[in-house]
Amino acid sequence: MHSRLESLSPKKRPDHVNLSGRVLFLTKDAELVRRQLAGEDLPFPDDLELRDDISTDEITPAYICYYYDARLGEFPYLGLKCGDELPVTRGSVKAGGFACSVSGKRRGKGSSREQSPYAEMCAGIRLVIAESIERIYCENCQNLGVLTSTDFSLIERVRSGEEIPLSVFTEGAGDITRGVIEYGGLFQYNVARLQGSATVPAVATGPRPMTLAEKIFVRHWVVDLSRDQVGVSHVRAGDEGFVRTDIRFSHEYVTPMAAIFWEQHVGADAKIVDPESVLFFRDHLTFLELAMTDERKADGLLDVALELKAKQEEFAEKQGVKLYGELPRIGRNEVPRGSEAICHSKILEQYALPGHLIIGSDSHTPHAGAIGCVAFGVGTTAIFNSWLTKDVRIRVPPSLLIRISGKRPQQVTAKDFMLQILRHPYVRNGHAIGKIVEYAGEAVKELSVDERATMTNMAAEVGAFTGIVAPDEKVVDFLARERGLDPDEVRPLLAGLYSDEEADYEEVIDIDADSLRPMVALPGDPGNGMFIHELGDRVKVDVAYAGSCTAGKKSDMDMYALVFQDAARAGRRVHLDVECFIQCGSQEVKRYCEEKGYLDLFARVGAQFIEPSCGACINAGPGVSYDTETVTISAINRNFPGRSGPGQLYLASPYTTAASAIAGYITQWTPGQIPDPIEAG
Numbered sequence: 001m002h003s004r005l006e007s008l009s010p011k012k013r014p015d016h017v018n019l020s021g022r023v024l025f026l027t028k029d030a031e032l033v034r035r036q037l038a039g040e041d042l043p044f045p046d047d048l049e050l051r052d053d054i055s056t057d058e059i060t061p062a063y064i065c066y067y068y069d070a071r072l073g074e075f076p077y078l079g080l081k082c083g084d085e086l087p088v089t090r091g092s093v094k095a096g097g098f099a100c101s102v103s104g105k106r107r108g109k110g111s112s113r114e115q116s117p118y119a120e121m122c123a124g125i126r127l128v129i130a131e132s133i134e135r136i137y138c139e140n141c142q143n144l145g146v147l148t149s150t151d152f153s154l155i156e157r158v159r160s161g162e163e164i165p166l167s168v169f170t171e172g173a174g175d176i177t178r179g180v181i182e183y184g185g186l187f188q189y190n191v192a193r194l195q196g197s198a199t200v201p202a203v204a205t206g207p208r209p210m211t212l213a214e215k216i217f218v219r220h221w222v223v224d225l226s227r228d229q230v231g232v233s234h235v236r237a238g239d240e241g242f243v244r245t246d247i248r249f250s251h252e253y254v255t256p257m258a259a260i261f262w263e264q265h266v267g268a269d270a271k272i273v274d275p276e277s278v279l280f281f282r283d284h285l286t287f288l289e290l291a292m293t294d295e296r297k298a299d300g301l302l303d304v305a306l307e308l309k310a311k312q313e314e315f316a317e318k319q320g321v322k323l324y325g326e327l328p329r330i331g332r333n334e335v336p337r338g339s340e341a342i343c344h345s346k347i348l349e350q351y352a353l354p355g356h357l358i359i360g361s362d363s364h365t366p367h368a369g370a371i372g373c374v375a376f377g378v379g380t381t382a383i384f385n386s387w388l389t390k391d392v393r394i395r396v397p398p399s400l401l402i403r404i405s406g407k408r409p410q411q412v413t414a415k416d417f418m419l420q421i422l423r424h425p426y427v428r429n430g431h432a433i434g435k436i437v438e439y440a441g442e443a444v445k446e447l448s449v450d451e452r453a454t455m456t457n458m459a460a461e462v463g464a465f466t467g468i469v470a471p472d473e474k475v476v477d478f479l480a481r482e483r484g485l486d487p488d489e490v491r492p493l494l495a496g497l498y499s500d501e502e503a504d505y506e507e508v509i510d511i512d513a514d515s516l517r518p519m520v521a522l523p524g525d526p527g528n529g530m531f532i533h534e535l536g537d538r539v540k541v542d543v544a545y546a547g548s549c550t551a552g553k554k555s556d557m558d559m560y561a562l563v564f565q566d567a568a569r570a571g572r573r574v575h576l577d578v579e580c581f582i583q584c585g586s587q588e589v590k591r592y593c594e595e596k597g598y599l600d601l602f603a604r605v606g607a608q609f610i611e612p613s614c615g616a617c618i619n620a621g622p623g624v625s626y627d628t629e630t631v632t633i634s635a636i637n638r639n640f641p642g643r644s645g646p647g648q649l650y651l652a653s654p655y656t657t658a659a660s661a662i663a664g665y666i667t668q669w670t671p672g673q674i675p676d677p678i679e680a681g
């Protein structure tokens, strides 16, 4: 144990908590929000229509996350959309004296950024009440010491200043979650655990059929941290414990805040445990200065954002951790060129192995589930604690099986599968939140590993804990081809990595691939899917953005190229009114594009190729929209309000994105055919 930790004496909170303060209702009506910020307390329930689906992008828009310390308290809810309005202004929540924040379903959906609950906490919010709360956001709250509940009767108790028993917030929670809540945060709990004053109960689950993910958990289950004992025989949904990680990674949005927590709590000179299995990435903000408005630059936000890069570099060097950084900048003006790789793209390309347990600071960490890993996103506090303990707390989630049978039409892709899944009522109504999604069936088996990664990646949009596909010969081929591994050494890794026939799934969703057609999700939510042929009037497109972790893999490049080859043969180019960008996920993908001649092809048809980075996907690079009228078609994974700028962002497959770039309106690709262009103007 680090010496500083021995001198700490973590204490539990008192049995009753006083949360007295004002209650802020995040309503659909902007005027009601403004009135509360101006000092009015609204009666409840009184027909208040609460906002559902408040994403972390709305709680702390990406540009707010350039701050990584208590300054965040100035900014919670700055991106909250009420109708077409953004009623919350800088400093207004903090000045309002609110202790409790209330909203509807799926609170905290979207990215895993801990800046959101940290901003709320720093603004004075100590309790979040919502109809349902997304897993990562909820865990981040607990880890920081912010209380959460789905019990709306607490509202009056908070308002009346009543002392509320702490047990109200721990009822139904497992031992560890209860411990974290009682100790007021994960770090305090972990110190108690390392000191032996908090013990993790042993798992009592006996022999039973298990899912693939459960089998991976048992291999990584920490029995005794101090004696380095790992592995149990069986687990079931609901079992709580800690699991040993094989890989821990974070990017520049998270590493600096985690580094600050580390330095504050563990010590500036303390060393991360097993730094070889830790990776840092500079990927999210590499192109930020090319996309940031002059107004924001004048507000000093670029300087704040560059602090993230500097802090991560300094910490990586001090800790001896491998950093996938920026490419060298160009010229005297130091124009940014991009990154070496997007984090989970690189993890799948080079590090993950079947059966691994991986945590990352990004909600799309499940990407690596494509080769049979349990990979999931965690927040800043969990990352910083894992540097100390090498493990992460877990409550084994229930599983959901999504079985896709039949044969998909040629132009239907994994992205179309996902848009269909996301509009399924079970998912739309939030029932998949926090679950493990196992994708199976002949149509999934037929997909390449890259395409499977689109599905596991978008488990984040499902709201799931993670997504996973059982590894098979395609995975062996992938590892042999991409990493030069010997297939005979890879095959043994697959042993036991399958779900037992009698394994327990909370729900099974069956989808018939033959019945699917290319899809598009209307702006606002990836769950707004419909078949393109149901779209009605033509939707004219201004920007086509093809890229990101989800759609910047080799197979995605193959799809863009297939459409553009058709276009080039027909003497066509990207539509005059459309700006088209293609951004790959790693230097490895770029090399592939060079070898295949895609870079020439993209240039010939007028699509601009960009070096790897998250870029426009996170409103930080070429391809973002600058006004509400701009219509974008994109193969990225999410289109929450404000995600890639103020415009209207439609989600679709790589084929559809490329075909729409050529046509100038949203249209599907029909092999060998290129639709007539919409009239320019």
Ligand code: SF4
Pocket: 284, 342, 343, 362, 364, 548, 549, 550, 613, 614, 615, 617, 618, 637
């Ligand atoms: S490309 Fe987009 S979804 Fe992927 S890691 Fe970057 S910001 Fe997240």
